[in-house]
Amino acid sequence: MNKKMAMMCCCMVFAVACRTMSHLFSPPSYFPPPHYDFKQNPLDKDKVLLGRILFYDPILSQDNTISCASCHSPYNSFAHTDHALSHGIGDKIGTRNAPALLNLAWHERFMWDGAIHHLDMQALAPITHPLEMAESMPNVVKKLEKEALYPPLFKKAFGDSTVTGENLLKALAQFQLTLVSNQAKFDSVMRKQSHFTEQEQHGYVLFDQHCSTCHPPPLFSTYQFANNGLPLDTVLKDYGKMKITQNHADSLLFKIPTLRNWEYTAPYMHDGRFQKIQQVLQHYTKNIQKSATLSKELQNGVVLSANEKIDLIAFLLTLNDRHFVFNPAVAFPKTYLLDKKNSSSSNGEVQ
Numbered sequence: 001m002n003k004k005m006a007m008m009c010c011c012m013v014f015a016v017a018c019r020t021m022s023h024l025f026s027p028p029s030y031f032p033p034p035h036y037d038f039k040q041n042p043l044d045k046d047k048v049l050l051g052r053i054l055f056y057d058p059i060l061s062q063d064n065t066i067s068c069a070s071c072h073s074p075y076n077s078f079a080h081t082d083h084a085l086s087h088g089i090g091d092k093i094g095t096r097n098a099p100a101l102l103n104l105a106w107h108e109r110f111m112w113d114g115a116i117h118h119l120d121m122q123a124l125a126p127i128t129h130p131l132e133m134a135e136s137m138p139n140v141v142k143k144l145e146k147e148a149l150y151p152p153l154f155k156k157a158f159g160d161s162t163v164t165g166e167n168l169l170k171a172l173a174q175f176q177l178t179l180v181s182n183q184a185k186f187d188s189v190m191r192k193q194s195h196f197t198e199q200e201q202h203g204y205v206l207f208d209q210h211c212s213t214c215h216p217p218p219l220f221s222t223y224q225f226a227n228n229g230l231p232l233d234t235v236l237k238d239y240g241k242m243k244i245t246q247n248h249a250d251s252l253l254f255k256i257p258t259l260r261n262w263e264y265t266a267p268y269m270h271d272g273r274f275q276k277i278q279q280v281l282q283h284y285t286k287n288i289q290k291s292a293t294l295s296k297e298l299q300n301g302v303v304l305s306a307n308e309k310i311d312l313i314a315f316l317l318t319l320n321d322r323h324f325v326f327n328p329a330v331a332f333p334k335t336y337l338l339d340k341k342n343s344s345s346s347n348g349e350v351q
């Protein structure tokens with residue numbers, strides 16, 4: 001092959017790869033560049049599909065009862081509603097609230113305390129956690145190899161029907177990377193397809209004044225860590241990032257959560273202590289606990305009148321993305337999981 005042809009081939013392969021990738025991951029132009037290095041794990045539709053099936057399959061847990069989706073339900077923007085603290089295997093109660101999973105390509109660290117640096121490694125934590133899925137990777141691999149469903153799906157995705165932990169983790173990461181929320185009213189205003197009402201616009205001004213240093217648009221989080229003045233829960237004694245770094249300057253610092261889809265993800269905060277957004281605002285206006293590590297933005301508390309709170313909430317409501325929550329492309333893959341035994345030969349569309 002001469003040089004020119006090789007170049008052309010290269011370009012074509014690249015163009016196809018980009019097209020596939022853009023179909024699976026196409027954030028709007030007003031989003032910043034993602035943090036995730038897609039070159040290390042380029043998105044591919046068969047890998048995403050495998051990841052999606054694994055995400056919803058309780059086979060990843062020791063007694064085959066708990067899936068990732070048990071704690072990260074699509075209808076709650078992939079958080080765990082009603083549960084302040086997550087419930088895992090044997091209904092064991094964890095120590096933290098399950099966060100919403102969205103726009104993960106922009107996160108630099110994972111977990112409330114930043115314990116995990118890479119999305120590709122994250123799933124190992126819940127799979128092996130004694131209070132969550134209580135499984136081991138070698139055993140998961142063994143179980144998947146015995147299921148008629150999986151070897152062909154691994155073959156299609158990775159060109160090899162041998163199930164490996166590495167490929168399993170890559171596939172799970174791929175599916176989660178496709179969970180991009182960008183269809184809220186806020187986004188349609190950014191795209192100039194609609195307008196804020198006067199009340200929402202006023203709420204946006206208040207938001208900008210009081211909230212946006214930590215929860216800036218368009219992602220509504222810096223994904224850094226901060227102490228927002230929550231009093232320590234004396235039972236859980238969770239000091240956040242300090243647990244990982246052992247540095248006192250990190251005491252009570254938690255990863256700043258996004259505010260996108262907050263209406264679907266109650267309860268709030270790392271331990272799910274608040275059920276309602278009004279309680280969150282009550283915290284910021286009345287109950288901020290001073291301490292050595294309290295963020296400087298909150299040193300003087302937040303002053304909001306009752307009417308201003310209402311306007312702020314009106315703005316916050318524009319961050320809810322129904323399209324994301326009810327997106328059939330990321331929902332439970334019925335065709336594959338409802339009847340696993342028969343489905344291994346199915347090539348049908350995922351529903």
Ligand code: HEC
Nearest residue numbers: 067068071086087088096097098099110111112123126132
């Ligand atoms: C028993 C409930 C439970 C199960 C099952 C579970 N998770 Fe989680 N997940 C949590 C909790 C709680 C956290 C926060 C943990 C922490 O901060 O220490 C979390 C955190 C995460 C995060 C980090 C999000 C962020 O913003 O930092 C990701 C990603 C995630 N889970 C994906 C998964 C995947 C993939 C699976 C399945 C392999 C899974 N989870 C299974 C409860 C669960």
Ligand code: HEC
Nearest residue numbers: 210211214226228254255256257268269270280284295297
């Ligand atoms: C100094 C940074 C900072 C500022 C300013 C700030 N927040 Fe937060 N916010 C955080 C952190 C950190 C958390 C998580 C704390 C935790 O769970 O321990 C959080 C959590 C939240 C949550 C819970 C989200 C969830 O999914 O659990 C909401 C809602 C929220 N903030 C709204 C606001 C609003 C509204 C404002 C402005 C009035 C604001 N925040 C100002 C840092 C900040």
